Every structure is written in C-alpha cells, then in structure tokens.
Amino acid sequence: MKTLILGAGYAGLAVATQLKPVSGLECLLVEQNAYHTFETRLHEAAAHNTRVTLPILPLLKGTGVHFEQAQVEGVDVDHKEVTLKDGRVLTYDTLVVGLGSVTNFYRIPGLAENAAELKDVSHADEIFNFVNRAYSSDYTGNRDIVVGGAGLTGVELVTELAQRAQLLTKARGLPPFNIYLVEAGPKILPVLDDALRAKAQKTLEEYGIHILVGHRLMQATAEDVTVQTADGQQKVIPAGKIIWTGGIQARDIVKGERLEKGPGGRIAVDEYLRAKNYPEVFVIGDMGLALNQEGKPVPTTAQHAGQQGRLTGKNIMRVVRGQDLEPYEPNSLGEFVSLGGLMAVGWMKLPWNQKLAMTGGMAHVMKKASEWKWRNSIE
Ligand SMILES: Cc1cc2nc3c(=O)[nH]c(=O)nc-3n(C[C@H](O)[C@H](O)[C@H](O)COP(=O)(O)OP(=O)(O)OC[C@H]3O[C@@H](n4cnc5c(N)ncnc54)[C@H](O)[C@@H]3O)c2cc1C
Numbered sequence: 001m002k003t004l005i006l007g008a009g010y011a012g013l014a015v016a017t018q019l020k021p022v023s024g025l026e027c028l029l030v031e032q033n034a035y036h037t038f039e040t041r042l043h044e045a046a047a048h049n050t051r052v053t054l055p056i057l058p059l060l061k062g063t064g065v066h067f068e069q070a071q072v073e074g075v076d077v078d079h080k081e082v083t084l085k086d087g088r089v090l091t092y093d094t095l096v097v098g099l100g101s102v103t104n105f106y107r108i109p110g111l112a113e114n115a116a117e118l119k120d121v122s123h124a125d126e127i128f129n130f131v132n133r134a135y136s137s138d139y140t141g142n143r144d145i146v147v148g149g150a151g152l153t154g155v156e157l158v159t160e161l162a163q164r165a166q167l168l169t170k171a172r173g174l175p176p177f178n179i180y181l182v183e184a185g186p187k188i189l190p191v192l193d194d195a196l197r198a199k200a201q202k203t204l205e206e207y208g209i210h211i212l213v214g215h216r217l218m219q220a221t222a223e224d225v226t227v228q229t230a231d232g233q234q235k236v237i238p239a240g241k242i243i244w245t246g247g248i249q250a251r252d253i254v255k256g257e258r259l260e261k262g263p264g265g266r267i268a269v270d271e272y273l274r275a276k277n278y279p280e281v282f283v284i285g286d287m288g289l290a291l292n293q294e295g296k297p298v299p300t301t302a303q304h305a306g307q308q309g310r311l312t313g314k315n316i317m318r319v320v321r322g323q324d325l326e327p328y329e330p331n332s333l334g335e336f337v338s339l340g341g342l343m344a345v346g347w348m349k350l351p352w353n354q355k356l357a358m359t360g361g362m363a364h365v366m367k368k369a370s371e372w373k374w375r376n377s378i379e
Helices: 010-016 039-048 121-134 153-171 192-205 302-320 363-378
Strands: 002-006 026-031 035-037 053-055 067-068 072-074 081-084 090-093 096-098 101-103 145-147 179-183 208-213 214-221 223-229 233-239 239-246 249-250 281-283 336-337 344-350 355-359
Touching: 002 010, 010 026, 010 302, 010 363, 039 121, 039 153, 053 208, 096 179, 096 302, 121 153, 121 239, 145 153, 153 192, 153 336, 192 208, 192 344, 192 355, 302 363, 336 363, 344 363, 355 363
Parallel strands: 002 026, 002 096, 026 067, 096 281, 145 179, 145 239, 179 208
Antiparallel strands: 035 053, 072 081, 081 090, 101 249, 214 223, 223 233, 336 344, 344 355
C-alpha cells in the first residue's frame, strides 16, 4: 500500500512514528522543513529565541517511513495526485493530510500587509529581532507592540514578551515598551472558566499589559492600528510592531469535487478521520473537521492533532494487517496556558469528567509535562 503523509506537524509526525516496517506498506512523509516545529512553544521562541524545533530524520528511525523535504503545492483527491513545488507529481493508495492551518486576517484592511503572525519559526524570529532592536540604544522608532486576539496564542505571547521586556529593562536600563492586547470579544481566554480567566487577567495586569477587550481591530497601517468599541468609538494606537493571533483557517490546498468543507475551511471527516466521500484520504489536525461525542467540532489544538495522528497511524497498520479500523473518540485531557516565566493557569481532566483547576507553578509544571509527553511520544 503506497502511503503518503503530508506534513510533519503534531498530526503527521504522530502518524509516522506509529508505523512499523512491514511488507505491503510503503510510506513517504513529505514536509517542507527538515525539522518538526513545537508550534505550542513559538511564543517562547518569539520572546527568548528558545529552540523549538527537532530534526525529523532521527525521529523516523525504526518506522520504515521515508522522508522527503519538499513543499506540497496541490492535492487532487479526485485523481489521487500530490503536486510538489518542483513540479513532481506523487501518487498514492492512501493519503494522510496534516498540513495544519494558516493565519486568518479576516480581510481587515491593512492587517495581512502590516501585521506579523505567529505560526512558524520565521515569524518568531521576526518578533524576537524587533524586541532586540527596540532595546538597542540607537533605536529611535516606536517600541510599542499591539497584539490582536486574546485567545491562547495571544495571551501566551504578550505575557512572555512582557517578561522579556522586564529582563531587558533591567539589563539595559531602558524603559519597558507598552504592550496592548486587543480583543473584539468581551473577555480574554474564552475557553477557560471564569476563575481561571480572572487569575490570568490579574497576571496580565501585573505585567502592565493594556487589555482592550470589546475592541474590534478595524484596520492596520505600518505605524498603527485603529480599534473600535461596541458603541462605535474609534481609537488609533501607534505601534512599532503589530502581531495578529486572532484567527486561523485550514490550509487551502486539497481539491476534490465531493469534498465537504466546514467552518474555517476545515475538511469534514467521518468517524475514522477519512475525508467524507474519499475513504482513502485521512485528514487530521487543524485541517480536519472531526466532531466530538456531542457532535461539536473538535478544537484545533496540538493535543487533538496528536491523538488523531496516533489513531491514524494505528489504523494504517490495521489496514495493512486486514483488520477493521478503530473509530476516533476525542479526549480532552486538559488545557494549560503559560503566562510568562513559571506562571500558568489551566485544568486537567479527572475521572468521571471532573476538572481539576490549577494556577501558578503547578500549572506551569503540567504545561511542561504535556510538552515532554509529546516529545517522548515521537522520540
Ligand atoms: C503560539 C501557539 C501556541 C499554541 N499553544 C497550544 C497549546 O498550548 N496547546 C495546544 O494543544 N495547542 C496549541 N496551539 C495550537 C497547535 O499548535 C496546533 O493546533 C497544532 O500545531 C496543529 O497541528 P497540525 O499537525 O494540524 O499542524 P502543524 O503542527 O502546523 O503542522 C503542519 C505541518 O505541515 C507543514 N506544511 C505546511 N504546508 C506545507 C506544504 N505546502 N508543504 C509541505 N509541508 C507543509 C508545516 O511545515 C508543518 O510542519 C498553539 C499554537 C500556536 C501558534
């Protein structure tokens, strides 16, 4: 069975590392980078230049999976063809698509042109370099940072940046820059319950971060953003760096006459994570629209991408052995949000669907534990 895995993110790499060299299975992993990116730690790289990548090749030892570093340009599931940027066309019997998501700028005027994003290492480098420049003695431009979107990524980024600013202020004797967190919705971190959100909000306030909830980002230029409150009042915030973390959409790369797409362009999948009407195509991670036990879309998180990848890897082995596929049952084990340094908030799942809320050092350890667990599962 000729199998292609596209993307070595949380979903694709979890598939590859589940496979074993068996006769009847020929598998190729295609990824544009020679490394896997720990996307959940990009905010650390943006603030502190932390290394958040791991070379892919050693991770494939013992799996029988071959690796090709190449950029996928298009996937045609009607003709079972994958076109690479260099013009080559790959064919398959079974395809796994795990190419992740891209930033959604929601066509806000000037935003895509003027805002940085935080989806890969180059974005993190851009932010890190700006902060360094802003703290050099000959820098004369605006040093303030506006971050749009107060979900997980936005909050983790502003707290980490605030912590970096404190360190640099101490070391270089320059005043800290202002950090504005702009959010159209009424609250930060809408996925958390009120008590945890209050704790996170307090931490942000202690860092001196300006929290502008209920402020819709209306437009961006190279020098500022315009925000608007629900009652129509507009305000211009000058900024040296604008960063948008306010939304994602599935990477739009797979074409097929009978594909069904849902919110955010995610491809609808069946209970085995196969694209509807295309049983030979698994779509997993941020690109797939899997439903949970209540019929709601499974969140686009690394946790779920990893679970989907592991199941798909096992299911490919089952197909090769002539066994029935195992259905997907999403399991939200918890959620932790880092808030700079050793601070975090979150919850973990207990038996009987109970949740254990945690804040501070313990939550930080849990967040780190989930990262170590992921690393262990692929190494
Ligand atoms: C800053 C930040 C913090 C986050 N924190 C958390 C968190 O704490 N917990 C959590 O669960 N989730 C978190 N997330 C979300 C999580 O990172 C994503 O849901 C997860 O990465 C999705 O996994 P994936 O495998 O679908 O996609 P990805 O991990 O994005 O992998 C996609 C892969 O495809 C490759 N690729 C893309 N296009 C091409 C192409 N054309 N050709 C070849 N290769 C290609 C990419 O290089 C990448 O390796 C965070 C995200 C960000 C940005």
